[in-house]
Amino acid sequence: MLSNAQVMPTLPAVDLKRARKFYEEKLGLKVTMEDPSPGMALQCGKGTMIYVYQRAATKADHTAASFVVDDIEAEVKALKGKGVKFEEYNMPGMKTVNGIATMDKTKAAWFKDTEGNILGVTQLPK
Secondary structure, three states, X not given: OOOOOOOOOEEEEOOXXXXXXXXXXXXXXXXXXXXXXXXXXXXOHHHOXXXXXXXXXXXXXXXXXXXXXXXXXXXXXXXXHOOOOEOOOEEOOEEEEOOEEEEOOEEEEEEEOOOOOEEXXXXXXX
């Protein structure tokens, strides 16, 4: 039933204006829809999007959305150049080096948006 449906991550934001600035200026996403609830849809690659809506603070300690990229080193470098701070992890089975973890043939890096949502950048094996 849903195997051909696109997925749109939905993320909370305490301060929608602050979140919009981060997503537009740091990540380069474009707002394609604003609604009065208030909320906004941001266009991502290949016809996908993220919806961010205003609400009270929440606490999630997991990756809420991940961007699949072809060259993670280049993406991490570009995002760091825009002031995005990447998380460093050192746990059994996973350790980041300069913000990037290599797990078998998959590479991933994580950062937080202005609202504390954990976002990832992932390079899948070719």
